[in-house]
Amino acid sequence: MLRQLRRPNLAVGGGIVVLLIIIAVFAPLIAPHDPIHDANLMYAGEPPSTAFWLGTDDQGRDIFSRIVYGARIALTVGLLVEMMNAAIGIALGLSAGYFGGWWDEFVQGLTNVMLAVPTIVFALALMAVMGPGIPSLLVALGLTDWAYSCRISRAQVLSMKSSPFIQAARTMGYGPGHIMLRELLPNIAGPLIVVATMGVGSAIMAEASLSFLGLGVVPPAPSWGSMLAGAREQLIVAPWIAVFPGLAIFVTVLGFNLLGDGLRDLLDPQGRSRR
Numbered sequence: 001m002l003r004q005l006r007r008p009n010l011a012v013g014g015g016i017v018v019l020l021i022i023i024a025v026f027a028p029l030i031a032p033h034d035p036i037h038d039a040n041l042m043y044a045g046e047p048p049s050t051a052f053w054l055g056t057d058d059q060g061r062d063i064f065s066r067i068v069y070g071a072r073i074a075l076t077v078g079l080l081v082e083m084m085n086a087a088i089g090i091a092l093g094l095s096a097g098y099f100g101g102w103w104d105e106f107v108q109g110l111t112n113v114m115l116a117v118p119t120i121v122f123a124l125a126l127m128a129v130m131g132p133g134i135p136s137l138l139v140a141l142g143l144t145d146w147a148y149s150c151r152i153s154r155a156q157v158l159s160m161k162s163s164p165f166i167q168a169a170r171t172m173g174y175g176p177g178h179i180m181l182r183e184l185l186p187n188i189a190g191p192l193i194v195v196a197t198m199g200v201g202s203a204i205m206a207e208a209s210l211s212f213l214g215l216g217v218v219p220p221a222p223s224w225g226s227m228l229a230g231a232r233e234q235l236i237v238a239p240w241i242a243v244f245p246g247l248a249i250f251v252t253v254l255g256f257n258l259l260g261d262g263l264r265d266l267l268d269p270q271g272r273s274r275r
Contacts, residue, residue: 010262016255024071031065035222038062045238055240057230059220063241066222067248073223074204074252077137081203084142086196089149094180096150097157107150114147119202120209127215137216141206148195156188190267194260201256208249224249 023030032053040060048055054063096107114122119141126140160166161184169179210216211225219226224245231242 007262007265009258010266013255013258013260013262016251017259020071020075020252020255023068024075027068027072031062031068033062033065035061035066035069036220038065045234045241047238048240054244055238057227057241058234058238061220063227063244066227067224067244070222070224070227070245070248071252073134073217073221074207074249077134077141077207077217078200078204078256080138081141081145081207082196082199084138085146085199085203086149086192088143089146089151090153090185090192092146093150093153093155094157094184097154098161098176098180098184104154107154111147111150114144115151119145120206123206123210124213124215127210132215132218134217137207137210140210141203145199145202145206148199149192152191152195153188156191157184160184160187191264194264194267197263198257198260201253201260204256205249205253 038061043052043056043060044058046052046056046060052062052064054067057063057066092107092111096104122144123140126143127136130136130139157180166179166183169183174183207216208223208225208228211223212229214226214229217223217226219230227245228242228249231238231245234241
């Protein structure tokens, strides 16, 4: 087990994710300034220094403090969105694989539609109707990126529903709900955990994209995407305003992708050897 935990991708990805969680939880203790109210135009556009470790933005706010508090928004949105996506996708995939028939065909068709159109396009359409803000963002992203969880859970159920332990459960008189939740779901949890882990990174990227376009988190809340949007005009004269939020997004998404890849290798060592 210790040898498995030494996988570089799992160790690096897990370390990044744990560090981000610590930063988000203890943001008031880590950030030296208030990310919203400590604005002073006298210090606008200051380069990195001992007073402002990552410099200041065009409003004189400390970029390091805003990135630290932005980790809270990114992780909250990413985790809640992926929880919604996983719940929808697993429910549809389990039921479609188990019951089959017209319901399976309907779910497959709906899944193909969701996979054919990029998630960000669906999210943009919903955000245009509901308006910007975190609640609207959660609904828009939580309803548009469940197709991968659905397809994987359906495929796993199809390969297992004729297994002897499922037949034994039916013989004992257990209903479909019990079989799907107590027999099938625990046995297909491994691939779903991997998809959900990588899905958090995708949700964080989608949140940053929508915030960059002005349809996500409303400024002056310290969203990394909105910080990038506000840095466009100062990109030449003050590149640090854009570089550090961009690095935060990159490292966060990389961490979740490495963690998901490491979990895949850990949970499916035979698949790793085939790859």
